[in-house]
Amino acid sequence: MSTTYNPTDPYAGSRETTEGRVYTVTGGDWDQTLGADAIGEERLVVNMGPQHPSTHGVLRLVLDLEGETVTKARVVIGYLHTGIEKNTEYRNWTQGTTFVTRMDYLSPLYNEAGYCLAVEKLLGIEAPQRAQTIRVLVMELNRIASHLVALATFGMEMGALTGMTNGFRERELVLDLLEEITGLRMNHAYIRPGGLAQDLPPGAVEHIREFLQVMPARVADFHKLLTGQPIWQARLKDAGYLDVTGCVALGITGPVLRAAGLPWDLRKVEPYLGYETYDFEVPTADTCDAWGRYLVRMAEVNESMKIIEQALDRLEPGPVMVEDKKIAWPAQLSLGPDGMGNSLKHVEHIMGQSMEALIHHFKLVTEGFRVPAGQVYVPIESPRGELGYHVVSDGGTRPWRVHVRDPSFVNLQATAAMSEGGMIADVIAAIASLDPVMGGCDR
Amino acid sequence: MTGPGDRSGEDPAQGATAPSGGFRKGAFGVSGSGDTSGFGGLVRVEPGGAVALHSTDRPYGGWFDEVTDALIEAVGPATYDAAVQRVLVDRGEITYFVAREHLLTVVQALRDDEALRFELCSSVSGVDYEGSGGPAATPGRPRLHVVHHLTSMTYRRRIRLEVAVTAEDPHVPSVTGIYPTADWHERETWDMFGIVFDGHPSLTRILMPDDWDGHPQRKDYPLGGVPVEYHDATIPPPDTRRSYR
Numbered sequence: 001m002s003t004t005y006n007p008t009d010p011y012a013g014s015r016e017t018t019e020g021r022v023y024t025v026t027g028g029d030w031d032q033t034l035g036a037d038a039i040g041e042e043r044l045v046v047n048m049g050p051q052h053p054s055t056h057g058v059l060r061l062v063l064d065l066e067g068e069t070v071t072k073a074r075v076v077i078g079y080l081h082t083g084i085e086k087n088t089e090y091r092n093w094t095q096g097t098t099f100v101t102r103m104d105y106l107s108p109l110y111n112e113a114g115y116c117l118a119v120e121k122l123l124g125i126e127a128p129q130r131a132q133t134i135r136v137l138v139m140e141l142n143r144i145a146s147h148l149v150a151l152a153t154f155g156m157e158m159g160a161l162t163g164m165t166n167g168f169r170e171r172e173l174v175l176d177l178l179e180e181i182t183g184l185r186m187n188h189a190y191i192r193p194g195g196l197a198q199d200l201p202p203g204a205v206e207h208i209r210e211f212l213q214v215m216p217a218r219v220a221d222f223h224k225l226l227t228g229q230p231i232w233q234a235r236l237k238d239a240g241y242l243d244v245t246g247c248v249a250l251g252i253t254g255p256v257l258r259a260a261g262l263p264w265d266l267r268k269v270e271p272y273l274g275y276e277t278y279d280f281e282v283p284t285a286d287t288c289d290a291w292g293r294y295l296v297r298m299a300e301v302n303e304s305m306k307i308i309e310q311a312l313d314r315l316e317p318g319p320v321m322v323e324d325k326k327i328a329w330p331a332q333l334s335l336g337p338d339g340m341g342n343s344l345k346h347v348e349h350i351m352g353q354s355m356e357a358l359i360h361h362f363k364l365v366t367e368g369f370r371v372p373a374g375q376v377y378v379p380i381e382s383p384r385g386e387l388g389y390h391v392v393s394d395g396g397t398r399p400w401r402v403h404v405r406d407p408s409f410v411n412l413q414a415t416a417a418m419s420e421g422g423m424i425a426d427v428i429a430a431i432a433s434l435d436p437v438m439g440g441c442d443r
Numbered sequence: 444m445t446g447p448g449d450r451s452g453e454d455p456a457q458g459a460t461a462p463s464g465g466f467r468k469g470a471f472g473v474s475g476s477g478d479t480s481g482f483g484g485l486v487r488v489e490p491g492g493a494v495a496l497h498s499t500d501r502p503y504g505g506w507f508d509e510v511t512d513a514l515i516e517a518v519g520p521a522t523y524d525a526a527v528q529r530v531l532v533d534r535g536e537i538t539y540f541v542a543r544e545h546l547l548t549v550v551q552a553l554r555d556d557e558a559l560r561f562e563l564c565s566s567v568s569g570v571d572y573e574g575s576g577g578p579a580a581t582p583g584r585p586r587l588h589v590v591h592h593l594t595s596m597t598y599r600r601r602i603r604l605e606v607a608v609t610a611e612d613p614h615v616p617s618v619t620g621i622y623p624t625a626d627w628h629e630r631e632t633w634d635m636f637g638i639v640f641d642g643h644p645s646l647t648r649i650l651m652p653d654d655w656d657g658h659p660q661r662k663d664y665p666l667g668g669v670p671v672e673y674h675d676a677t678i679p680p681p682d683t684r685r686s687y688r
């Protein structure tokens with residue numbers, strides 16, 4: 001196997017393999033690399049990724065091309081596999097939140113909520129009302145942030161770079177709010193089995209209301225920037241076609257399924273956390289293509305704002321963690337001088353006043369709580385579709401098995417159905433319209 | 444994988460705290476560590492142990508009976524009796540424990556029958572019960588379970604199918620012919636648990652590298668890791684730390 005280098009581009013070149021000659025092209029050098037070599041056949045296999053700006057993270061595509069037409073699209077995943085499911089089996093139930101929040105990093109609060117709802121179902125408990133309302137509140141904020149990234153990367157991959165900068169700018173507004181509420185921009189570990197890590201800080205409600213004042217104008221700007229634009233429409237319309245039958249057979253859920261015309265939203269059809277009491281619509285489209293998915297996501301941002309407003313209105317004072325001291329982590333922590341979370345009041349309480357509180361603290365911190373044996377499957381509607389948690393307990397202090405049905409993992413299976421027979425440029429539109437997050441896909 | 448956190452190598456002859464028949468005694472479950480906390484009288488039930496070894500009696504309640512009756516009608520009582528070994532209703536969810544020879548018949552009926560219509564296969568995953576004190580406590584009892592979660596979008600119902608196989612003969616028929624979405628799910632379950640789905644179009648690894656040895660989510664596969672020093676103390680890797688069971 002010998003490698004020949006192109007004198008003008010040290011990275012481009014070609015080498016002989018058992019499969020034939022393999023070329024590395026780096027863009028703009030097609031003629032130099034292949035010009036001298038007349039290729040006998042039209043069929044060309046192009047490897048795209050895993051490091052590629054248009055593949056949404058470390059997704060790898062192997063495309064068979066006839067000219068510009070894709071005859072076969074194969075998807076290779078696993079580049080971001082971090083063994084989170086296995087790791088949770090070696091940590092206690094509360095620590096599991098810290099792991100699962102890192103899977104789908106654009107919708108961390110959905111991972112936490114799904115996991116905690118599953119653990120609570122195993123325990124047979126329900127979080128207090130205020131905790132449930134705040135969960136809905138932060139989840140819908142998170143949905144807006146996630147959809148904004150979806151739209152931003154969509155814009156970037158279609159060449160509308162202003163769409164990207166605008167999307168990330170608007171998302172920053174949401175991340176500021178989430179940072180104020182949870183302490184972190186991402187990977188919050190805010191939702192815990194039994195409730196929340198802490199209550200809303202003072203001023204958070206006002207800041208969310210200010211955000212709700214600002215955001216509609218920003219969404220309108222997005223419409224002005226992209227929706228009416230002829231190039232944007234031409235790139236998206238009829239790209240990545242997949243109808244309802246195809247979606248259901250391939251297990252596709254979320255905005256992709258709704259853009260095919262089926263109003264399947266778990267918040268409506270299998271409500272959890274009191275979603276049945278909120279007034280909101282399920283946006284749909286009937287175009288079955290990337291254009292419809294774009295419109296559905298835009299409309300969902302508006303619906304999320306409606307839900308946030310209602311959640312703010314119904315916030316009433318109350319506990320944010322279950323009463324059971326054998327499950328609830330005991331402290332409302334504040335940041336100490338050593339950078340660690342601490343609570344002087346709580347330390348005084350356990351060290352000087354209550355032996356029982358000390359025992360509970362000790363038991364929870366060293367071994368955690370026990371969860372009765374059994375298994376549950378809890379699905380919730382994440383920004384990308386059905387996020388399901390299959391959690392098995394053997395009655396111990398750690399999960400026996402946590403399996404995550406991540407929507408990115410399942411939805412990416414549609415890549416071949418959406419892009420085979422189409423143009424290579426539409427592959428990018430199809431994948432961007434699926435909005436996969438590889439952290440969730442590979443777990 | 445050795446140390447106090449390891450449960451798979453537990454000697455059944457160790458005494459009261461060892462798992463037997465799906466029950467575990469003691470609050471902590473630690474054996475041989477001298478833990479005498481006074482909770483030794485506590486008896487806990489293991490999954491796949493007593494919980495999963497019994498079958499819920501009819502009526503199951505709610506729409507569970509409707510689905511079960513429709514399934515019996517769709518596949519015929521004789522096939523149903525042979526196919527469904529046990530039915531478990533727990534926490535508002537119904538689980539059918541299906542014999543692998545009849546899995547495809549049952550799944551086909553669940554998808555196609557007018558009264559069942561489970562159009563969507565939400566998830567296929569594996570669970571390894573090795574060392575749980577449950578199914579694996581008795582030699583030869585199947586430790587690897589394949590769990591299918593099916594959703595009926597028409598009736599808004601969810602059911603769970605569970606197929607149990609041994610590690611020596613880990614073959615389960617693939618449902619990709621009925622639910623194309625099961626393709627990647629089954630590849631992941633093969634990758635992580637080494638369960639072979641017969642009839643799958645290309646059962647290859649999906650998350651781990653192609654040349655990886657072993658199946659990482661089996662319970663006898665070590666987690667790995669190195670001891671970490673912090674403030675002059677050494678913290679062992681997670682799977683060798685002392686654990687409270």
